[in-house]
Amino acid sequence: MRDKIRKYTEEINSFRTSRKEELEDFRIRYLSKKGIIPGLFSEFKDVPADQRRDIGLMLNELKNTAQEKFDQILHLLEAAETVQKPSLDLTLPADFMETGSRHPVSIIWNEIIAIFSRIGFTVAEGPDIEDDWHNFSALNFQEEHPARDMQDTFFLQEQPAFLLRTHTSSVQIRTMEKTRPPIRALFPGRVYRNEAISARAHCLFHQVEGLYVDRHVSFADLKQTLLYFAREMFGENTGIRLRPSFFPFTEPSAEMDISCFLCGGKGCRICKGTGWVEILGCGMVDPAVLDNCGINSTEYTGFAFGMGIERIAILRYQINDIRLFFENDIRFLRQFRSAL
Numbered sequence: 237m238r239d240k241i242r243k244y245t246e247e248i249n250s251f252r253t254s255r256k257e258e259l260e261d262f263r264i265r266y267l268s269k270k271g272i273i274p275g276l277f278s279e280f281k282d283v284p285a286d287q288r289r290d291i292g293l294m295l296n297e298l299k300n301t302a303q304e305k306f307d308q309i310l311h312l313l314e315a316a317e318t319v320q321k322p323s324l325d326l327t328l329p330a331d332f333m334e335t336g337s338r339h340p341v342s343i344i345w346n347e348i349i350a351i352f353s354r355i356g357f358t359v360a361e362g363p364d365i366e367d368d369w370h371n372f373s374a375l376n377f378q379e380e381h382p383a384r385d386m387q388d389t390f391f392l393q394e395q396p397a398f399l400l401r402t403h404t405s406s407v408q409i410r411t412m413e414k415t416r417p418p419i420r421a422l423f424p425g426r427v428y429r430n431e432a433i434s435a436r437a438h439c440l441f442h443q444v445e446g447l448y449v450d451r452h453v454s455f456a457d458l459k460q461t462l463l464y465f466a467r468e469m470f471g472e473n474t475g476i477r478l479r480p481s482f483f484p485f486t487e488p489s490a491e492m493d494i495s496c497f498l499c500g501g502k503g504c505r506i507c508k509g510t511g512w513v514e515i516l517g518c519g520m521v522d523p524a525v526l527d528n529c530g531i532n533s534t535e536y537t538g539f540a541f542g543m544g545i546e547r548i549a550i551l552r553y554q555i556n557d558i559r560l561f562f563e564n565d566i567r568f569l570r571q572f573r574s575a576l
C-alpha cells in the first residue's frame with residue numbers, strides 16, 4: 237500500500253498539461269468515484285491496525301495533492317482562455333434596435349394636457365366604475381333620461397347601483413365635492429357605452445373633461461379658452477364656432493366646431509363639404525350642479541367642456557376607423573412618432 241501511494245504521489249507531482257482534455261483524463265484517473273484514490277480508500281479497510289494511522293495520513297495527503305494539482309491547472313487553463321478571446325471591436329456597426337412609439341391616443345391625451353397646463357389647468361382622474369350619483373344624478377340628469385337606459389349604459393350585473401362611467405363628467409362632481417374654487421382642472425380617462433362596434437363607434441373610448449369654477453367665470457372665458465385650445469391643437473389659423481345645444485349639466489350648452497384644417501373652410505371629405513368639424517361639447521356649469529356639490533351657485537360660476545380623444549386623433553391623423561385604436565396592429569401603431 238505504501239509503495240503504491242508513493243508511486244501515485246510521484247506521478248501526480250510530475251503531471252503537466254496545457255490541454256483541458258488531458259486534465260479531464262487526470263481527474264477521471266485519480267479523483268472520480270471509480271478512480272485510483274477512492275479505490276485506495278476502499279482498500280484501506282484491509283490495512284492492519286498498527287499501520288492505519290500512517291497510511292491514513294499518506295492517503296489523505298495523496299488525495300489533497302491530486303485535488304490541488306487539478307485545481308491549479310484548471311485555474312491556469314481558464315485564465316489563458318479568457319486572455320485568448322478576441323477583445324471587443326468597437327468599430328463594428330451596432331445591432332439595429334427598433335424603438336417603440338406611443339399609441340396615438342396617448343399622444344393626443346398628452347398633447348391636450350400639455351396645452352391646458354400652459355394656462356394653469358391641473359390634472360385629476362376618477363374611477364372607471366361609478367355610481368349613479370356621480371355619473372348621472374349630480375349632473376342633473378332626470379330619472380327618465382334616456383342615457384340611463386340599459387341600451388346606453390353598462391350596469392354591473394351583480395351590483396346594479398354601479399356602472400361603467402359613460403363620460404368623464406363624473407370626475408367634475410368628484411372634484412367639486414372635495415375641493416373649493418378656484419378649480420381649474422382636466423380629467424382624462426376611459427369611458428364606456430353600450431354601443432354596437434363600427435367604424436364610427438366603439439363601446440370603449442377616451443375623453444378629456446375640463447372644468448373651471450371661480451367667481452366671475454363667464455361664457456367669454458369659455459370661448460377664449462377653447463379658441464386657444466383649437467389653435468394650439470389644429471394650427472394658428474383655426475377658427476371656432478359655437479352652436480347652441482343641450483346637456484343636462486350645463487346651461488347654456490354648446491357644441492364647438494373648428495374650421496376645417498384640411499380645406500381651410502372650402503369644403504372637403506373631412507368636413508363633408510361644410511367647412512366645419514365638430515370636436516367637443518361645452519357650456520356654463522348649471523347652478524344646480526354646483527349646488528349638488530356644495531358650491532354656492534350665487535357666488536361662483538364655471539364652465540365645462542368634454543371631448544373624445546379618439547375623435548381628435550381621427551381628425552389630426554385622418555384615420556377612418558375607430559376600431560384601429562383598439563386592435564394594436566403594429567403596422568398601424570408604428571406610424572405614430574411624437575415628442576410627447
Ligand code: DAH
Nearest residue numbers: 403405517518519540541542
Ligand atoms: N359629457 C358629454 C358627453 O359625454 C360631453 C360634455 C358636454 C362634457 C358638455 C361637458 C360639457 O363638460 O360641458 O357627451
